[in-house]
Amino acid sequence: MRVLIVEDEPNLGQQLKSTLEGAGYAIDLATDGEEGHFLGSTESYDAIVLDLGLPEIDGLTVLDRWRKEGKVTPVLVLTARDSWSDKVAGLDAGADDYVAKPFQTEELIARLRALIRRASGNASSELTAGDVRLDTRSGKVTRAGEPVKLTAQEYKLLSYLLHHKGKVVSRTELIEHIYDQDFDRDSNTIEVFVTRIRKKLGQDVITTIRGLGYSLEDPDA
Amino acid sequence: MRVLIVEDEPNLGQQLKSTLEGAGYAIDLATDGEEGHFLGSTESYDAIVLDLGLPEIDGLTVLDRWRKEGKVTPVLVLTARDSWSDKVAGLDAGADDYVAKPFQTEELIARLRALIRRASGNASSELTAGDVRLDTRSGKVTRAGEPVKLTAQEYKLLSYLLHHKGKVVSRTELIEHIYDQDFDRDSNTIEVFVTRIRKKLGQDVITTIRGLGYSLEDPDA
DNA sequence: AGACAAGAATGCGTGTTCTGATCGTCGAGG
């Protein structure tokens, strides 16, 4: 699970980062609205934690822009305790949840977990590309109707590629999403699993884009 | 089945908790609206019992917020006997059923059971998979017509799997629904009970999906 | 006191994941 934190106050930002990393999330930290907006628009996160009081661009504006761009990533907003108007405006602008400062980090983690669960819950349980079919509910994978048995890691990898089909996914991105905590970057496990998936599902399923990463093309698209 | 009770009056709250625990539910008890709302938003319950007369935040407000957050957990509302307006408002705000105070605990249990059944889309009180049959009303389990004696925890575990048959259920999910909030997460009890159920009902009933969880396949489907 | 259930601890076998080495291939530059 990859989470973006947009928080200008350095101490709080760093603290949040380490806490959430400890909870098993991969964290990117943006220290102002500009950077936050950019990262949120270009990278793909499972959730975003957004402080409303930011320099340069206001948090609400950032949120608003994302929504206008069609981003549906769940956003958890941090507000000052008593600014009700912030809350209301935040919810209007498309925030999915809010936490008032100061807060217990446990509360933040709990809400983040709930948010991600909720968001992934209303996703359809079937992912497909060509004749490859993956049902997230039952954890079953088939190719041309034939059931294929995948191990846990193979499954996670394929599932991530399906979630981002058509897009080039870098090895780093895969590592960040499949493993929690930071993981030895120079290791070829991803390659190993790609090989294994290809063996089970066929060579043509995953395309290698040299120097960039992997991509899963959908012939239907 | 895990249920949240939001009830400010300590005696009644405790009494409800023990009664429902006796009926085989895992119970979390919140004593005010704030806490209730938080737990309801962040944890996952199969149903919620909500008293409308609460300090701090009113019960109706809590309910309303949950619904606005997109929570679909069935909620059973407790109202004073004659406050019709409460009932109406409650149903408007998204309550699924109400019980007037004072009430017979049997009635509450019955309605709760009905509520959970309704929510999970089962018209009857019978859950089946292959030749395994579980009757939620009488709490009896049979395999190929032969009655099988299960202990309370074994029953809960099996019942949860039957409610979600065909789906992969992670150990965490099982723990969250079978036990209440504070429970040692790293313990192997789930495995132990799976083993015990398999011993009583046969090896083939529960399938292990390594690294992901357990699943109960329905051969009829 | 005895029986039973729940949960904790332990050891073990097996399948999975990782590592490191080697082989293959693509593409840029001569």
Next chain:
DNA sequence: CCTCGACGATCAGAACACGCATTCTTGTCT
């Protein structure tokens, strides 16, 4: 068009984690 270098693919064995069985402790109910 060929060569070389870099990057990716593949393989095999080692290390590891997972899930299972079994035993033991504790607590509860009769």
